[in-house]
Amino acid sequence: MHRGLRELVQWVEAHRDDLELNPPATTAEIGALEQMLGGPLPTDLKEIYKRFNGGTLPVGTLLPAGNEPGTIGATVREYAEAIGGDFLDPELLLPFHRTLEGSLLAFDRSAGPVSDTWSIVDYYEDTGDHRLMYRTFDGWCRHCVAEFTSDDFGQDFDLDTYLRSGERHVEVEPDVATGHATVAHALKRAGRPDEALASYLAAARCVPPLEWCDWEALKVAALLGDRRAGFEAAHRLASRGPDTRWSARETTPGRTAEVLALLARRDDDAERWLRLLEQLQEQADASEAVLIQTLSAALEAGEPLPEPRPLREPVVPDPGDMDGWVQAAHESYAQGVCRDEDLLFDPGLRRLGRVRDLTNLLRIRREF
The missing domain is CATH 3.40.1580.10 (SMI1/KNR4-like)
Known part of the structure; x- marks a missing residue:
C-alpha cells in the first residue's frame, strides 16, 4: 500500500x-x-x-x-x-x-x-x-490528507487559505503545473508579483505545462521590468506550434509581440528579442504580421514603439490632474476594474507609467 x-x-x-x-x-x-x-x-x-x-x-x-x-x-x-x-x-x-x-x-x-x-x-x-x-x-491521496490535517481544515475560504492549499499541492507533487498556477494566482492577488512571476514560470516549465502561465509571466515581467524572466516566457510563447496552441496560451502572436517589445527596448542585446519577433511574425495573421514588422523596425532603429492597440475603452481616463490620475489608477486596480492588460495596452496608462511608477499597483492586495 x-x-x-x-x-x-x-x-x-x-x-x-x-x-x-x-x-x-x-x-x-x-x-x-x-x-x-x-x-x-x-x-x-x-x-x-x-x-x-x-x-x-x-x-x-x-x-x-x-x-x-x-x-x-x-x-x-x-x-x-x-x-x-x-x-x-x-x-x-x-x-x-x-x-x-x-x-x-x-x-x-x-x-x-x-x-x-x-x-x-x-x-x-x-x-x-x-x-x-x-x-x-x-499524490491525490497525499494532498487530501495534507488538506484534512492542516490548520486551514474547516476554515472559511479566503485568499490565504487558497494560497496555502496551492502550496500544499506543490509540496506533494512539485512537477504538476496546476499547483504552481494556483500559487501564482494567489500570490498575484496577494500583492506579491515577484513571487507570483516565479510560480507562473514554474507552472510553464512543467510537463505538460499550463501554457497560459507563460502569457501571465510575460505580462508581469514586463510590468516589473524583469528581462530575464520575460525572455524565458517569451521564448516559449514564440515557439512554433499548431494554431490551437495560441488558444491554450490565451493570447495572440501580436499581443505577445507588443509586450515582448517593451522588454526588448530596455535590453542592449536587441538581437535575441528580434529573433523571437521573427518567429511570432511567421505565426501571425496578416494584420498582426504588419504590427510585428513595425515593432521590429522600431527596435532595430532605436525609435519609439508604436502606440499599443487598446483592448477596450480606457478604464482610468485622464482627469487632467497627474496625482488624481495615479490615485484613480490605484483605486481601479484595487477594485479589480483595471487589470494588468490595461497597464500594458491602454495608451493613456502606458503614458502615465512612463512618468509615474505604477509597479506598486501590483503590490496591492486584492481579496476575493
Whole structure:
C-alpha cells in the first residue's frame, strides 16, 4: 500500500463517524465494473473500495464502484455520450471523484495500459476542458490528507487559505503545473508579483505545462521590468506550434509581440528579442504580421514603439490632474476594474507609467 493511500485510509478510519460512507464493495461488484470497463481498476482505488464503496469526503464525493446512477460505471457512460464517444474505448477518461466545485477527477487511461500508472485530470463537464491535476493516485491521496490535517481544515475560504492549499499541492507533487498556477494566482492577488512571476514560470516549465502561465509571466515581467524572466516566457510563447496552441496560451502572436517589445527596448542585446519577433511574425495573421514588422523596425532603429492597440475603452481616463490620475489608477486596480492588460495596452496608462511608477499597483492586495 502506497504512503498516500495508507495515510488517507488511516484518516478516514479515524473520522468514519463524521463521514457518509457506503459499505465496502464486494469482489463481485468490483469485478463487474472491471468487466464493463474492459480492464482493471487501479490497485489503490480497489483498496479503498474494499474498505468503503465510495461516499462523501471533505473534498467531494468518491464515486462508488457499480453501474447504477451515480457510480463510476454510469458516469463513464454519461461522459462517453457527452463527447460522442464509445464507453468501451479503453482510452476514455475514467471519472472516480466529483469535487466540491462540481468537476470530475478522472484517470487518464490514454497515458498507458497499466492502470496503476494513470495520471489524474480535472474534467469540466460544462466546457469539456480538462487539465492534469495529479501525477498519481497516491499524490491525490497525499494532498487530501495534507488538506484534512492542516490548520486551514474547516476554515472559511479566503485568499490565504487558497494560497496555502496551492502550496500544499506543490509540496506533494512539485512537477504538476496546476499547483504552481494556483500559487501564482494567489500570490498575484496577494500583492506579491515577484513571487507570483516565479510560480507562473514554474507552472510553464512543467510537463505538460499550463501554457497560459507563460502569457501571465510575460505580462508581469514586463510590468516589473524583469528581462530575464520575460525572455524565458517569451521564448516559449514564440515557439512554433499548431494554431490551437495560441488558444491554450490565451493570447495572440501580436499581443505577445507588443509586450515582448517593451522588454526588448530596455535590453542592449536587441538581437535575441528580434529573433523571437521573427518567429511570432511567421505565426501571425496578416494584420498582426504588419504590427510585428513595425515593432521590429522600431527596435532595430532605436525609435519609439508604436502606440499599443487598446483592448477596450480606457478604464482610468485622464482627469487632467497627474496625482488624481495615479490615485484613480490605484483605486481601479484595487477594485479589480483595471487589470494588468490595461497597464500594458491602454495608451493613456502606458503614458502615465512612463512618468509615474505604477509597479506598486501590483503590490496591492486584492481579496476575493
